[in-house]
Amino acid sequence: MSMLSVQDLDVRYGQFRAVRSVSFDIVKGEIVALVGANGAGKTTMLRALAGANRVHGGAIRLNGVDITHTLSHLRVAAGLALVPEGRKLFLDMTIEENLLLGRTVGRPGVWTVDKVFETFPNLVKRRHALTGTMSGGEQQATAIGRALMSNPEVLILDEVSLGLSPLVVDQVYASLDNLLTMGTTIILVEQDLTRAMAVADRVICMLEGRILLDRAMEQTDRAEITQAYFGQGYSAVGEPA
Template sequence: MSSLKIENMDVRHGQLKAVRNVSLSIEKGEVIALIGANGAGKTTFLRAISGAHTLTAGRIYLNDNDITQRPSHQRVNAGLALVPEGRKLFTNMTTEENLLLGATSARKGEWNVEKIFEVFPNLIKRRHTKTGTMSGGEQQATAIGRALMSNPDILILDEVSLGLSPLVVDQVYQNLEKLLATDTTIILVEQDLSRAMKVASRQSRGVHARRRNCSR
């Protein structure tokens, strides 16, 4: 059974068709990488899955349930979690407070604050630090941790390396390797092909096929 199935998705920005006729199926535990330049439609595609954009056409199924018409918060309750481009943390709140916000869906699962600190040990010393004062890598780890706190079936990561120095990106991907070992199902959007393919479970042929379905 597919964890996530998308059928013939179209999404528009006004007259612009940003995503055109995308279909894919993701199995539990897979890591799918979507590669493309700025303007390729990657973020729009992810936002459509998470409910932030309305589909022009197509259907979305999560664990065989049609969620196409469900609002974003109901999709979180159903098992989808998005780490948005730019992280979107509450910068006047501490790391722990941001993490606890992710648990408001009250889904059952293994993820809690202490589990997040196991996967992202660089956050332990920042537990009571306001996120607005933290480094980009620490903020990204917090954003990923906040999403995991909802105990999602599907974790969606949008441009995790955006705006970070190469050294910090290395640190983020080292943490992601620990996350991948937990058998979490992940959709990863990344401009860096080499990094994406190191963690993706699909071969490059499949990634390129999905690129052709997104307008530039």
């Protein structure tokens, strides 16, 4: 059974269809890279999965349970956590206080404050510092750590490297190495295609709200993904035009 199943998902802003009839299934432990140009519908879809955007049509199931219209905090309690674009931290709270917010859902699991600091050692010395005084890399690590504190079964990472220097991105990904090998189911939005291809088992490419390519990473290559990214030679769901 799929860990996460999305069927004919339709998300709209007024009359504008931002996500159009999107369907896919993700199994436990799979790491999926979600790619596409700005405006392709990636963030809108992820927010719909997390309960932040209202679903106009279709269905979302987590572990076989329909969560299409479940409130967002109940989705976290059910095992789905989103690290949103822009991080959305409480800047007047410390790192530790932000992390502890992730524990409020009460899900059992291995993630504790100490384990987050073990995974992101750059945060240790800033444990009691206000989040608003931290660098972009430290804030991103804190946002990921806060999501992990809910002990999710599905972790969604939206634009992990956005706004960070290449050196800081390297540091964040180095800290994520253990997470990526722990069997956590992950959806990763990453503009750096080389980095996405290095860590993901599978790639889904979106354009104008639709999926143009959905394929195991070992069965595709950079050229094919780039073609789908720009819609060259594709009509819908990976079928050649």
